[in-house]
Amino acid sequence: MEKKIAVYICTGCGIGDALDIDALSKVAKGEFKVPICKTDGQLCGPEGVALIKQDIENDGVDTVVIAGCSARVNYDVFKFGSDKIVERVNLREQVIWCHTADDEDTQMLAEDYMRMGLVKQKNMNVPEPYHVESFSRNIMVLGGGLTGLTAALESAKAGYSTILVEKEAELGGYVGKMYKQVPMKPPFTDLEENCIPNLVKAVEDAGVKIYKSATVENTAGAPGMFDVTIKQDDGTVQERVGAIVLATGAKPYEADKLGHLGFGKFPNVITQSMFEEMAVAGTPEASKVAFIQCAGSRDQEHLPYCSAACCIESIKQALYVKEKNDEANVYVYYKDIRSNGQYEHFYMKAQQEGVVFVKGDVTEITEEDGKLTIEADDKTMGTTSLADEFDYVVLANGMVPTAALGDLMEEESTTDEAAAACDEPKASTPPIIKANLLNLVYRQGPELPALKYGFPDSHYICFPYETRRTGIYAAGVVRAPMDMLSAVEDGAGAAMKAIQCVEVTEKGEAVHPRSGDMSFPEFNMNRCTQCKRCTEECPFGAINEDEKGNPLPNPSRCRRCGTCMGACPERIISFKNYSVPMVGNMVKAIEMPEEDEEKPRILIFACDNDAIPALDMAGINHMQYNSWVRIIPLRCLGSLNLVWINDAMGRGFDGVLLMGCKHGDDYQCHFMKGSELAEIRLSKISETLDRLGLESERVRATTVSIMDYDKIPAMLDEFAADLEELGPNPMKDFQ
Amino acid sequence: MVTPDKERAAEQAVPHSFKKKRGDNYFMEQKKIFSEPVKYDLTFAREIYRLENGSYIKQCMNCGLCTVSCATRDVMEYPPRQLFNLIKLGKKEEVLTSNTFWSCTSCCTCKARCPRGIPIIDVMHDLKKYAIEYGYTDYPQAAFYKAFWTEMSSRGKMFEGGMTARYFLTRGLDEIVKAMDMKDVGISMLKHGRMPLLPPKKIKGLGGLKKIISKAQELDRKEAAR
Numbered sequence A: 001m002e003k004k005i006a007v008y009i010c011t012g013c014g015i016g017d018a019l020d021i022d023a024l025s026k027v028a029k030g031e032f033k034v035p036i037c038k039t040d041g042q043l044c045g046p047e048g049v050a051l052i053k054q055d056i057e058n059d060g061v062d063t064v065v066i067a068g069c070s071a072r073v074n075y076d077v078f079k080f081g082s083d084k085i086v087e088r089v090n091l092r093e094q095v096i097w098c099h100t101a102d103d104e105d106t107q108m109l110a111e112d113y114m115r116m117g118l119v120k121q122k123n124m125n126v127p128e129p130y131h132v133e134s135f136s137r138n139i140m141v142l143g144g145g146l147t148g149l150t151a152a153l154e155s156a157k158a159g160y161s162t163i164l165v166e167k168e169a170e171l172g173g174y175v176g177k178m179y180k181q182v183p184m185k186p187p188f189t190d191l192e193e194n195c196i197p198n199l200v201k202a203v204e205d206a207g208v209k210i211y212k213s214a215t216v217e218n219t220a221g222a223p224g225m226f227d228v229t230i231k232q233d234d235g236t237v238q239e240r241v242g243a244i245v246l247a248t249g250a251k252p253y254e255a256d257k258l259g260h261l262g263f264g265k266f267p268n269v270i271t272q273s274m275f276e277e278m279a280v281a282g283t284p285e286a287s288k289v290a291f292i293q294c295a296g297s298r299d300q301e302h303l304p305y306c307s308a309a310c311c312i313e314s315i316k317q318a319l320y321v322k323e324k325n326d327e328a329n330v331y332v333y334y335k336d337i338r339s340n341g342q343y344e345h346f347y348m349k350a351q352q353e354g355v356v357f358v359k360g361d362v363t364e365i366t367e368e369d370g371k372l373t374i375e376a377d378d379k380t381m382g383t384t385s386l387a388d389e390f391d392y393v394v395l396a397n398g399m400v401p402t403a404a405l406g407d408l409m410e411e412e413s414t415t416d417e418a419a420a421a422c423d424e425p426k427a428s429t430p431p432i433i434k435a436n437l438l439n440l441v442y443r444q445g446p447e448l449p450a451l452k453y454g455f456p457d458s459h460y461i462c463f464p465y466e467t468r469r470t471g472i473y474a475a476g477v478v479r480a481p482m483d484m485l486s487a488v489e490d491g492a493g494a495a496m497k498a499i500q501c502v503e504v505t506e507k508g509e510a511v512h513p514r515s516g517d518m519s520f521p522e523f524n525m526n527r528c529t530q531c532k533r534c535t536e537e538c539p540f541g542a543i544n545e546d547e548k549g550n551p552l553p554n555p556s557r558c559r560r561c562g563t564c565m566g567a568c569p570e571r572i573i574s575f576k577n578y579s580v581p582m583v584g585n586m587v588k589a590i591e592m593p594e595e596d597e598e599k600p601r602i603l604i605f606a607c608d609n610d611a612i613p614a615l616d617m618a619g620i621n622h623m624q625y626n627s628w629v630r631i632i633p634l635r636c637l638g639s640l641n642l643v644w645i646n647d648a649m650g651r652g653f654d655g656v657l658l659m660g661c662k663h664g665d666d667y668q669c670h671f672m673k674g675s676e677l678a679e680i681r682l683s684k685i686s687e688t689l690d691r692l693g694l695e696s697e698r699v700r701a702t703t704v705s706i707m708d709y710d711k712i713p714a715m716l717d718e719f720a721a722d723l724e725e726l727g728p729n730p731m732k733d734f735q
Numbered sequence B: 001m002v003t004p005d006k007e008r009a010a011e012q013a014v015p016h017s018f019k020k021k022r023g024d025n026y027f028m029e030q031k032k033i034f035s036e037p038v039k040y041d042l043t044f045a046r047e048i049y050r051l052e053n054g055s056y057i058k059q060c061m062n063c064g065l066c067t068v069s070c071a072t073r074d075v076m077e078y079p080p081r082q083l084f085n086l087i088k089l090g091k092k093e094e095v096l097t098s099n100t101f102w103s104c105t106s107c108c109t110c111k112a113r114c115p116r117g118i119p120i121i122d123v124m125h126d127l128k129k130y131a132i133e134y135g136y137t138d139y140p141q142a143a144f145y146k147a148f149w150t151e152m153s154s155r156g157k158m159f160e161g162g163m164t165a166r167y168f169l170t171r172g173l174d175e176i177v178k179a180m181d182m183k184d185v186g187i188s189m190l191k192h193g194r195m196p197l198l199p200p201k202k203i204k205g206l207g208g209l210k211k212i213i214s215k216a217q218e219l220d221r222k223e224a225a226r
């Protein structure tokens, strides 16, 4: 069906003063023959919106192109139903606010953006949501410790059928076996009774379906349709669930490796969990006890990271000793006391009770007549210090996530012909450790991809719970080392995410960060060469393979980043409203001035997540930069298809700049691998440039975070200056 | 380019205290106090904890903010936090013979800044009192304190001449010789009417003041006996 297009140009916010609106209308009406093109002094006001609604009603307009402010504002005002296409041409933040008013070049920029917007909508269709078959709203929680119980309780309380799977015969996990717990409420100074018994009861009362002594044999499917096979002694059961919370916790670091601290040598050198057991059995009367912090943690030879909970756990256990014997001498040897947040009060409480904190590294532990002596390199006194007559030395031996316990998955050697044929640089594959937790039936491997130290990868700033397997949310100490208070927060947070996932999947929408997006990749399969690149590059393992080696997409696992679209050499992957031809045509819609006009053109592909907001911010702050640039937003740099760059250089663009998020270990890419993949793809472009006789410096990638907006003008102007030095792209005149 | 002049200016801009590293150091590289290993023994600490503000030192977290805030840290043998640690180590002699609390001018900066709310100047007062009580009065400051106290309690107000005389009497001849260095200050003070030549009159209700003092001392004794 032919689209019925209407263009609305807003003249408010100074747009009308800075630009020649008539000329702009002519682009729509003349060049593009748009039947309806109107202007309004304040399009976002009630009258402006009414004007649009009227045309929709009376003239059957189904495609609305609004030239005015950025798509990042007023999106709720310009909402006309999911069956309408709304395209925004950003004349405010990216044109008049950052370029000279009443200027030929600014006008050309605005007109090009109008052309790009009109071409874009031509290539867009209304997305139809994908609905999962035999959809399940159930939520499964793996692990019945503090985090898992909290997650299960929260999800059940919110009205979702919840299933809890626990490996041991009893619920409670590590915390369940504690004598007492660290304070969880103000004033954060007093030991508390163990909360697990009450929590277990609450979970049972809330009607959570509980499997004990159970493990997950395998997890197949996708959000809304996970089929989980649960193994118990007497056979297996299958459950269909919509989303999963992984809360399998951590294990104490192996104390056997701490021989240098006397473990295994002296019976009274024990671990925190051993001391906890003794406390449950009735704390032994002790007159002198020492705790050694960071035993294994923050140590390159053992665990390089801070285990986050052991400082306050030791403080708690020090108070056990004081509780039993007020006169006891208790020492804590530490590097730094990391009593995060409110636990500073707990730390001070222990000091007030007379626990002595010694800042120093323990250098030796010896024993005589069953009493232990500690020698330390005392940092406060700047000398060696001794303390003796200890009944017990307790090692705060840190934690290892259960996700890290297992063998690393071997990378499969690609003997495949098609795959071997494209032996180009590849993105680093994330380590997957066979930890026997989820046993995913995914082509990409059985567990969650890890980032570092075996903790599951997630975007730690914006989406801490969202792992790289959509619909599976990690929480608690399996996700990151943390104390009990944070674990409770994590459990609730992950349950919330699981609920969100179920809700949006049912509607056929994407989860974060493109929440609400109903488009998903579609494959024109008869041209697929089975090169597997889409399968391998999808950061979320959304694409499986069928027996014949064809890609088998799982739309509800998909986060709609478009990485597969950028990867496919055959360009057969597209979304209803985002495709290789769409962006390609936008590039082509930009007018290319002749070389002698001395008007360079710079194409910018900017990521929607950070770069575009940063560019908008630069506009909001009225920062000025050159008007040679033409910006095209991409869902993620991962969706960058090299053909666009080839086209652009062939058409005479003087340079192309990619603006994406930071990658590497502390990446900020919202789709984890997008910007890294884009740069890897970019490394292949120099060959093409050579063929065209162009310098490789003309095509560059840069990283920006939203906070870098103030650096944007310099970034763009520097690039323009460099290009000027290289001279114009000679391809211009071949047009 | 940095000219030598600018360089010098930059150097001068560095606060004096950062150039000279005495007392505590601010960069974690520690001054060696003892060549022999030290041993923790909490007996002395427990005694100090019983002083009026003594138990506050338990909650010191070794941040060092007091040290960097202290105006007299350059002359202190041990900065406050190290002194507190010495107490925990049981180094009674070192603590009581140190000049730390005597050097404290009660400026209150440390107390105002201590993130753990330790009233450091009050702890210093307690330590002074404790030291005097146990006869650790070798420091000139101890004599000065005593002279000040006797002068105040007998007159109800300050007479600089009287206090100086008392101080020198306790300290002996050496100090008098040294004091001659300061005669210009004294003369100048006299000239500007900052110091009377003759003792001022005693305050009116001296009897009342004495009563207040003895009541306070009585309360103090009761407190200590508890």
Ligand code: SF4
Residues within 6 Å of the ligand: A293, A294, A295, A297, A298, A305, A306, A307, A308, A309, A310, A311, A312, A335, A336, A337, A338, A396, A398
């Ligand atoms: S929490 Fe404390 S003891 Fe544990 S690793 Fe971190 S700093 Fe060391």
Ligand code: SF4
Residues within 6 Å of the ligand: A521, A537, A538, A539, A540, A541, A542, A543, A553, A557, A558, A559, A560, A561, A562, A563, A564, A565
């Ligand atoms: S690469 Fe992105 S768009 Fe493609 S299937 Fe994976 S998640 Fe979806």
Ligand code: SF4
Residues within 6 Å of the ligand: A523, A527, A528, A529, A530, A531, A532, A533, A534, A535, A551, A567, A568, A569, A570, A571, A572, A573
């Ligand atoms: S869809 Fe494209 S990327 Fe995926 S296997 Fe087929 S040809 Fe390769």
Ligand code: SF4
Residues within 6 Å of the ligand: B059, B060, B061, B062, B063, B064, B065, B066, B067, B080, B081, B113, B114, B115, B116, B117, B118, B120
């Ligand atoms: S500022 Fe307070 S807590 Fe910090 S070292 Fe000094 S006394 Fe201790």
